[in-house]
Amino acid sequence: MELPAQQFRTKAEQAYLDMFEGARKALPGARDPFVSGLRSKAIETYARLGLPHRRIEAWKYTDLRARLTDVHPLLSAVGVPVGEADLAQALAAAVAGLPSYRLVMVEGDLRADLSDISGLKAAGVEVVSLAQALEKPPSWLKAVLGKVNPRDDDPVLALNTALMTGGAALRVREGVTLDKPIHLVQLDGTGEPASTVTRNVVVAQPGSSITVAESFGSLGIRGLQRNAVTELLVGDKAAIRHVKIEREGDDALHLSTWLVELGADARYDAFQFSIGAAVIRNQVYARFAGEGSALDISGAFLMRGRQHCDTTLLVEHAVPRCTSRELFKGVLDGEARGVFQGKIIVSPGAQKTDGKQMAGALLLSETAEFDSKPELEIFADDVVCGHGSTSGQIDEDLLFYLEARGIPEAQARALLIQAFVGEAFERVEDEGLRNAFAAASAEWLSVRLD
Amino acid sequence: MLEIKNLHVNVDGREILKGLDLTLPAGEVHAIMGPNGSGKSTLAYVLAGKQDYEVTAGSVTWKGEDLLAMAPSERAAAGVFLAFQYPMEIPGVATMTFLRTAVNAVRKARGEPELSTPDFLRLVREKAKLLKIDPEMLKRPLNVGFSGGEKKRNEILQMALLEPALCVLDETDSGLDIDAVRIVAEGVNALRSPDRAMLVITHYQRLLDYIVPDRVHVLSDGRVARSGGAELALELEESGYAEFGEATRGEAKSGAAA
Numbered sequence: 001m002e003l004p005a006q007q008f009r010t011k012a013e014q015a016y017l018d019m020f021e022g023a024r025k026a027l028p029g030a031r032d033p034f035v036s037g038l039r040s041k042a043i044e045t046y047a048r049l050g051l052p053h054r055r056i057e058a059w060k061y062t063d064l065r066a067r068l069t070d071v072h073p074l075l076s077a078v079g080v081p082v083g084e085a086d087l088a089q090a091l092a093a094a095v096a097g098l099p100s101y102r103l104v105m106v107e108g109d110l111r112a113d114l115s116d117i118s119g120l121k122a123a124g125v126e127v128v129s130l131a132q133a134l135e136k137p138p139s140w141l142k143a144v145l146g147k148v149n150p151r152d153d154d155p156v157l158a159l160n161t162a163l164m165t166g167g168a169a170l171r172v173r174e175g176v177t178l179d180k181p182i183h184l185v186q187l188d189g190t191g192e193p194a195s196t197v198t199r200n201v202v203v204a205q206p207g208s209s210i211t212v213a214e215s216f217g218s219l220g221i222r223g224l225q226r227n228a229v230t231e232l233l234v235g236d237k238a239a240i241r242h243v244k245i246e247r248e249g250d251d252a253l254h255l256s257t258w259l260v261e262l263g264a265d266a267r268y269d270a271f272q273f274s275i276g277a278a279v280i281r282n283q284v285y286a287r288f289a290g291e292g293s294a295l296d297i298s299g300a301f302l303m304r305g306r307q308h309c310d311t312t313l314l315v316e317h318a319v320p321r322c323t324s325r326e327l328f329k330g331v332l333d334g335e336a337r338g339v340f341q342g343k344i345i346v347s348p349g350a351q352k353t354d355g356k357q358m359a360g361a362l363l364l365s366e367t368a369e370f371d372s373k374p375e376l377e378i379f380a381d382d383v384v385c386g387h388g389s390t391s392g393q394i395d396e397d398l399l400f401y402l403e404a405r406g407i408p409e410a411q412a413r414a415l416l417i418q419a420f421v422g423e424a425f426e427r428v429e430d431e432g433l434r435n436a437f438a439a440a441s442a443e444w445l446s447v448r449l450d
Numbered sequence: 451m452l453e454i455k456n457l458h459v460n461v462d463g464r465e466i467l468k469g470l471d472l473t474l475p476a477g478e479v480h481a482i483m484g485p486n487g488s489g490k491s492t493l494a495y496v497l498a499g500k501q502d503y504e505v506t507a508g509s510v511t512w513k514g515e516d517l518l519a520m521a522p523s524e525r526a527a528a529g530v531f532l533a534f535q536y537p538m539e540i541p542g543v544a545t546m547t548f549l550r551t552a553v554n555a556v557r558k559a560r561g562e563p564e565l566s567t568p569d570f571l572r573l574v575r576e577k578a579k580l581l582k583i584d585p586e587m588l589k590r591p592l593n594v595g596f597s598g599g600e601k602k603r604n605e606i607l608q609m610a611l612l613e614p615a616l617c618v619l620d621e622t623d624s625g626l627d628i629d630a631v632r633i634v635a636e637g638v639n640a641l642r643s644p645d646r647a648m649l650v651i652t653h654y655q656r657l658l659d660y661i662v663p664d665r666v667h668v669l670s671d672g673r674v675a676r677s678g679g680a681e682l683a684l685e686l687e688e689s690g691y692a693e694f695g696e697a698t699r700g701e702a703k704s705g706a707a708a
């Protein structure tokens with residue numbers, strides 16, 4: 001017999017409800033009816049659903065309810081001093097030094113001293129700190145917050161809406177093309193184990209074209225529990241290139257949800273690079289709302305020890321003539337586990353849909369594991385959809401070829417591993433970012449070589 | 451220089467080399483011929499150090515050292531080079547990156563300084579030109595989409611860059627057109643020197659017209675069945691491998707096909 005979720009709650013499930021009750025009056029926007037309305041509705045959704053567990057298909061391989069035993073208190077911005085050296089340390093120098101319009105958030109707090117807000121304004125991008133904007137949201141933010149490809153069946157997203165305390169909201173003016181990426185740096189703090197709940201909102205108005213890089217790094221906090229949501233609205237004929245670099249502490253829980261909606265003739269090219277944290281859940285909900293658009297959601301993850309990285313994608317082709325591509329590559333060492341779940345839904349009438357997904361993992365140990373579950377739900381007849389998945393060890397014949405040319409075994413393995421993930425990096429247009437990924441994976445591999 | 455004594459090798463539990471003896475002095479070029487499946491590539495792989503080739507008896511001494519005790523990369527550093535019968539394709543590794551990594555790894559192991567980028571590029575261009583290799587090709591992933599002939603020329607380019615002391619060429623002439631055989635042979639001849647030895651595995655006299663061997667060995671059923679001078683190859687072209695008790699006559703007669 002199965003009890004309804006609300007009759008039995010785990011300690012952690014209850015802790016989130018208590019956290020909300022305790023923080024309710026102090027959360028940003030507590031006195032704004034729009035914001036508090038959003039939050040109330042979200043906490044009801046969460047209370048109804050509880051934490052996701054393995055009997056829920058989308059969470060089959062990541063049983064959050066079982067894994068999450070203790071919920072850490074909500075982090076409040078306390079003004080941790082952060083300098084350039086800390087950034088380089090937290091993100092890797094190649095990422096910290098990325099030529100960009102940089103916006104730095106420490107514990108969710110947008111830090112003007114480390115950010116180029118005026119540069120972005122001058123280039124045609126409005127930037128507001130979410131914590132401030134929630135107190136009295138501008139009308140453009142009200143029009144999108146919680147409305148980009150919305151869902152009411154995701155408890156992690158609902159928790160984020162109920163508890164979001166920081167982040168940044170950006171609006172790119174019509175027709176603006178930026179000359180360099182916007183780099184949203186998100187750092188946790190230095191103190192006791194804590195939860196941080198942040199949300200970024202990016203609105204690319206029609207005809208605009210931008211690159212958004214989100215990087216997550218660690219200043220040294222223990223046991224971080226992050227719930228990060230990014231809402232992205234890609235206007236008609238607009239283009240967003242979106243990159244995420246995850247490099248948090250070894251014991252961090254990283255829950256990331258992207259909500260993406262594309263207008264007509266729009267482009268969205270995303271890449272997720274994951275290297276840190278203990279447990280990562282990267283979920284992307286993307287939806288084509290206008291015809292003639294294309295998206296590419298790709299990524300790479302390098303995991304070792306007992307790390308767990310779950311990538312779960314849902315791409316909805318709601319209208320005709322759209323193209324979607326997905327390519328994920330993972331390198332798994334030790335007892336690490338990689339999960340890829342890719343679902344493509346083609347709605348009735350969404351003719352001329354072209355959707356392809358591919359996932360592959362390189363297993364460096366006998367105990368590493370990769371689970372891949374593609375799903376196609378197709379309700380239109382004139383479509384081309386496909387998927388594939390591979391998982392295997394380093395090809396010994398290739399290894400021998402390199403060794404026979406004088407390259408020592410460990411170095412030869414590293415070269416083959418880099419070649420494997422490098423294929424995914426090719427999907428990233430920005431050369432600086434591609435190089436940053438290559439440098440970060442080389443650093444990851446150098447640990448193996450020692 | 452290279453001394454192989456009573457070499458027995460098992461592959462997947464099956465004995466392929468069954469007591470092979472061969473002595474290759476410095477400065478000499480020896481050809482190895484023999485029917486398909488007689489163990490020529492197996493010998494080449496064992497010399498280069500491929501895994502899963504189990505040496506059950508015998509020894510291989512290279513410059514007085516036990517070659518079989520060395521890891522493949524150590525053998526390369528010690529001057530052993532195998533031009534593969536079937537070179538590997540490696541997507542994601544640019545040919546140029548691979549060449550540079552290999553050259554510098556070998557230099558490092560030999561206690562020589564690594565080459566600077568300009569010096570390396572100059573060296574590659576010079577060697578590639580001799581082999582009529584388009585430098586644009588070297589920007590592509592290693593051997594991926596290369597024609598059969600391009601792959602073989604790429605092998606000889608690697609050999610020229612690594613300057614080995616023992617060159618083992620496993621059917622480098624197969625799949626090459628007539629002009630390419632000449633270009634590759636010229637590349638190989640340019641490397642002939644008193645302190646370098648070569649083992650040239652081939653089915654065709656044509657290659658040996660260009661690279662005239664000091665000795666020719668016929669491998670049959672995992673042993674050297676007969677050895678002789680350069681004229682032995684010509685004789686085989688006439689008679690085939692019938693006298694070695696093989697059903698097939700090898701490919702020696704079909705010399706016109708490429």
Ligand SMILES: Nc1ncnc2c1ncn2[C@@H]1O[C@H](COP(=O)(O)OP(=O)(O)OP(=O)(O)O)[C@@H](O)[C@H]1O
Pocket residue numbers: 461462464466484485486487488489490491492493535
């Ligand atoms: N991995 C393997 N597993 C089982 N048998 C093998 C393996 N590799 C080689 N052999 C067998 O060993 C024998 C010798 O093979 P080898 O490749 O050395 O022949 P070869 O003389 O080079 O032939 P060719 O002229 O066709 O190139 C063959 O019978 C082959 O089938």
Ligand SMILES: [Mg+2]
Pocket residue numbers: 490491492535620621
């Ligand atoms: Mg062979």
